[in-house]
Amino acid sequence: MRAKIAALLLLFLLSLGLTGCIRQQPPVFRIGVALYSQEDTFISTVGQKMERLAKEEEQKRGIKINVTLVDGDRSQSVQNEQVDRFLNQGYDIICVNIVDRTAAAVIVDKAQRANVPVLFFNREPVEEDLDRWESAYYVGADGAQAGRMQGQLVLDAWHERQEILDRNGDGILQYVMLEGEPGHQDTLLRTEYSIKTLQEAGVPLDRLGSSTADWQRGKARLKMEQWLKETDTTIEAVFANNDDMALGVIDACLKSGMQPQDLPLVVGVDATEEAVQAVRDGHMAGTVRNDAEGEAAWMIQVACTLMESKPLEEVVELVDDHYIWLEYSLVDQAAAIAEEQAP
Numbered sequence: 357m358r359a360k361i362a363a364l365l366l367l368f369l370l371s372l373g374l375t376g377c378i379r380q381q382p383p384v385f386r387i388g389v390a391l392y393s394q395e396d397t398f399i400s401t402v403g404q405k406m407e408r409l410a411k412e413e414e415q416k417r418g419i420k421i422n423v424t425l426v427d428g429d430r431s432q433s434v435q436n437e438q439v440d441r442f443l444n445q446g447y448d449i450i451c452v453n454i455v456d457r458t459a460a461a462v463i464v465d466k467a468q469r470a471n472v473p474v475l476f477f478n479r480e481p482v483e484e485d486l487d488r489w490e491s492a493y494y495v496g497a498d499g500a501q502a503g504r505m506q507g508q509l510v511l512d513a514w515h516e517r518q519e520i521l522d523r524n525g526d527g528i529l530q531y532v533m534l535e536g537e538p539g540h541q542d543t544l545l546r547t548e549y550s551i552k553t554l555q556e557a558g559v560p561l562d563r564l565g566s567s568t569a570d571w572q573r574g575k576a577r578l579k580m581e582q583w584l585k586e587t588d589t590t591i592e593a594v595f596a597n598n599d600d601m602a603l604g605v606i607d608a609c610l611k612s613g614m615q616p617q618d619l620p621l622v623v624g625v626d627a628t629e630e631a632v633q634a635v636r637d638g639h640m641a642g643t644v645r646n647d648a649e650g651e652a653a654w655m656i657q658v659a660c661t662l663m664e665s666k667p668l669e670e671v672v673e674l675v676d677d678h679y680i681w682l683e684y685s686l687v688d689q690a691a692a693i694a695e696e697q698a699p
Contacts, residue, residue, distance in 0.1 A: 388442030405652035460485035499545030507553025509642040533566040536597040576604030599624035599631035
C-alpha cells in the first residue's frame with residue numbers, strides 16, 4: 357500500500373512538473389512578409405534586417421518570432437496567393453511590400469475578414485484603401501523629401517563647382533532622368549521634386565532624356581549606353597530614382613571608356629552599401645538614405661505590440677491613424693567617408 361501511494365505521489369509530482377514545463381514555453385508569433393521583388397537591393401535589405409531584428413526582439417520580450425519572407429516576383433496575382441497562404445496558415449500579422457499600390461483593397465479586405473493586422477511598407481497604398489480598416493498601416497518615407505534632397509545635392513554642386521559641372525560652358529545644366537516603376541508614388545515624387553528644387557533656385561536646365569528603368573541596374577545601364585551613343589550634347593548630370601539605377605549609369609559610363617574623373621554628376625536614392633562606396637570613391641555625387649534599418653525596426657516593433665494585444669500608442673504616434681513616416685537623410689562624399697571611419 358505504501359509503495360502504491362508513493363508511486364501515485366510520484367506520478368502526481370511528475371505531472372505537475374510536466375505541466376510547469378509546458379507553461380514555461382514562450383509564445384510563438386509568426387510574421388509573414390510579402391516582398392514585391394527580392395531582386396530589389398533595398399527591399400531585400402529590409403527583409404534581411406527584419407529577420408535579424410526579430411531575433412533580437414525575441415531575447416528582449418521572451419517570445420519566439422518566426423519571420424517568413426516570400427518573393428512576389430513583381431506579380432500582384434502571385435503576391436495575393438502568398439497573402440492567402442499566410443492567412444490560411446494562421447499567421448499573426450502580415451507585412452506587405454505591395455506590387456501594385458492600387459490593389460491594396462483586396463489585401464486589406466482579406467486581412468480584415470481573418471482579423472489579422474496588415475502592415476504595408478515602402479510602396480504606399482492608395483489612402484482610401486488604408487482607410488478601409490483600422491488595423492491597416494503603412495510604414496515608409498515621403499518620396500517628395502527624397503526628391504528635394506537629390507535636387508539639393510545637385511544644386512550644391514552647381515553652386516560650388518559650376519565651372520567643372522558645366523562642361524560645355526553654356527550656363528545650362530544638361531541632364532537625363534532615370535525613373536523607377538511607372539505609377540509608383542516614389543517615381544512620381546522623386547522625379548518631380550528633384551527638378552523642382554533646381555527650378556526654384558533658378559538653375560537653367562535642359563533635359564536631354566527621360567526614361568523608366570523599373571528600379572533595375574541592368575535596364576539603367578542599357579538606357580545610359582543608348583543615351584551616350586545618341587546624345588550629341590554632353591550629359592552633365594544624371595538623376596536616378598534609386599541607387600541600383602544610378603550604379604547602372606556608372607557601369608555604362610565606365611564601359612564606354614570614360615575615366616572616373618569624367619563621369620557626369622550622378623545622384624541616387626537608398627544609400628545601399630555599394631552606392632555609398634561609389635560615393636566615397638567619387639563615382640557618385642551622393643545619394644539619399646532610405647532608412648532600411650528604421651523601416652524594419654518599426655515593423656517589428658509594431659508587429660510585436662499588436663501581437664501582444666498592447667495599445668499601439670505605447671510605441672508610436674500614428675499620423676492620420678494609419679501612417680508611420682520615416683525621414684530621409686543626405687549622404688554626400690564627406691558623410692560617406694565619415695560613416696566609414698566612425699567607430
